[in-house]
Amino acid sequence: MKRIKQYLVIVLALLAVNSQMFSQAATDRPNIILLFIDDLGYGDTGPFGCTDIPTPNINRLAEEGMTFSQLYVTNPPCCPSRSSLMMGMYGQSFGKFGMSRGLPIPEDKPTLAEFLRDRGYVTGQIGKWDLGSKIQGPSARGFMEVAEILPAFTRFQYKTIEGDTAWLTEANGDQMIEFVDRNKEKPFFLYWSPLAVHSPSNNVPERLASRTTASEKRRDLGGCIVSMDDQVGKLLSFLDDHKLRENTLIIFSSDNGPNLREGGSSSPYTGGKFEGTQQIGWTLSPTIMSWPGVIPRGKRFDGLSCTLDFYATLASVAGVPEPQHIQGVDLLPYLTGEKHGDPHEYIFWLNNDPNDPPNRHLVAVRWKQWRLYRKYEDDTWQLFDLLKDPVEEINVAAQFPDIVDGMDRNYHQWKTTHQPPLEIPKIKAGSNIPTGYGWVISDGRLEMEHEIIRE
Numbered sequence: 023m024k025r026i027k028q029y030l031v032i033v034l035a036l037l038a039v040n041s042q043m044f045s046q047a048a049t050d051r052p053n054i055i056l057l058f059i060d061d062l063g064y065g066d067t068g069p070f071g072c073t074d075i076p077t078p079n080i081n082r083l084a085e086e087g088m089t090f091s092q093l094y095v096t097n098p099p100c101c102p103s104r105s106s107l108m109m110g111m112y113g114q115s116f117g118k119f120g121m122s123r124g125l126p127i128p129e130d131k132p133t134l135a136e137f138l139r140d141r142g143y144v145t146g147q148i149g150k151w152d153l154g155s156k157i158q159g160p161s162a163r164g165f166m167e168v169a170e171i172l173p174a175f176t177r178f179q180y181k182t183i184e185g186d187t188a189w190l191t192e193a194n195g196d197q198m199i200e201f202v203d204r205n206k207e208k209p210f211f212l213y214w215s216p217l218a219v220h221s222p223s224n225n226v227p228e229r230l231a232s233r234t235t236a237s238e239k240r241r242d243l244g245g246c247i248v249s250m251d252d253q254v255g256k257l258l259s260f261l262d263d264h265k266l267r268e269n270t271l272i273i274f275s276s277d278n279g280p281n282l283r284e285g286g287s288s289s290p291y292t293g294g295k296f297e298g299t300q301q302i303g304w305t306l307s308p309t310i311m312s313w314p315g316v317i318p319r320g321k322r323f324d325g326l327s328c329t330l331d332f333y334a335t336l337a338s339v340a341g342v343p344e345p346q347h348i349q350g351v352d353l354l355p356y357l358t359g360e361k362h363g364d365p366h367e368y369i370f371w372l373n374n375d376p377n378d379p380p381n382r383h384l385v386a387v388r389w390k391q392w393r394l395y396r397k398y399e400d401d402t403w404q405l406f407d408l409l410k411d412p413v414e415e416i417n418v419a420a421q422f423p424d425i426v427d428g429m430d431r432n433y434h435q436w437k438t439t440h441q442p443p444l445e446i447p448k449i450k451a452g453s454n455i456p457t458g459y460g461w462v463i464s465d466g467r468l469e470m471e472h473e474i475i476r477e
């Protein structure tokens with residue numbers, strides 16, 4: 023704690039310099055809020071067809087923005103997905119081919135948070151980090167205000183300072199308001215990456231679960247989703263009350279598909295965590311972008327896109343050229359109607375880390391309505407027409423050999439961009455965010471203490 027207070031003093035001085043430097047140039051920049059939910063399935067919120075879990079606030083976000091029907095994570099699950107998001111790169115480009123927790127993200131390229139910080143944004147993070155090596159925590163890789171981890175005694179239950187039991191997701195909503203309130207005069211970038219709605223859902227309070235009409239396990243998951251939706255509502259109300267809504271771009275998305283064992287759904291597709299990692303629902307993210315006055319209201323975008331595009335899009339929103347390493351596409355011209363079609367002609371997957379469990383191995387390509395798939399590199403390709411067969415039951419590879427060949431050729435071309443798999447350094451993976459009720463305030467270059475494991 024003493025260590026944090028020391029940093030606080032140093033950092034406030036740095037912030038004062040920063041705000042002077044950027045206050046002039048940054049006044050017209052919109053605020054950015056990225057809500058990156060954990061294990062939220064494509065079929066588990068209202069805008070994407072869910073009817074048994076009420077999500078009025080996410081519905082409102084969709085009505086005030088655009089939904090994405092074909093936006094993917096390229097590197098499932100949690101850790102690789104977040105690593106790719108924060109770098110704007112396929113994980114394979116920096117040697118990450120599976121879960122590989124503890125593998126560093128590149129040091130020679132800016133994270134999304136570092137990029138926006140260096141262009142005058144106050145950057146804030148709340149919740150789960152789960153990327154990079156242990157010394158690459160959020161305070162080390164660009165986040166200037168990081169909410170401490172509340173002292174939880176189950177995954178989602180924690181004790182308040184007064185000693186009462188409370189629900190973590192609801193506290194996260196309050197933390198979002200704290201951050202926005204503190205920084206509402208400046209351009210800010212808030213990254214909420216909650217533990218919600220990851221398993222386990224079984225401790226969810228009855229007052230939340232009773233708001234859904236879902237049954238069995240899905241009822242508990244539904245309660246967790248309802249709580250997450252409440253926080254979106256809390257955030258929207260605060261932005262409204264302070265007249266910030268028009269000047270704030272909100273991106274809502276998920277780090278991978280639903281947990282099927284918790285009753286999650288990727289309807290109308292199939293797939294998800296554990297038994298469904300070979301179907302498309304494992305990598306399809308229910309995504310919304312809302313920026314009133316810029317992004318059209320209530321429309322759906324069907325172009326092929328992925329979470330790598332968030333970095334490129336946010337660079338564009340910040341009004342500065344994206345760094346050269348970015349492999350994503352600026353989505354804004356597609357949303358405003360200047361461009362049409364697929365931002366990506368192809369999207370690729372290759373999860374073949376030898377340490378990953380068998381169910382997580384996956385090789386796939388998306389092109390037009392087609393999905394080319396195999397579990398291991400030595401397997402024969404299968405081909406699915408997602409327009410006619412969204413549940414991927416009919417392999418049509420034999421009927422369309424030219425399509426298989428073309429997608430295979432592009433897949434091998436993509437593989438030439440990979441770096442060899444990296445070794446995980448002997449530094450323990452895991453969160454280095456302190457436990458407590460406050461915030462770590464820094465310049466986003468904090469060298470956190472870390473534990474070295476010696477061989």
Ligand SMILES: [Ca+2]
Binds near residue numbers: 060061099100277278
């Ligand atoms: Ca996840």
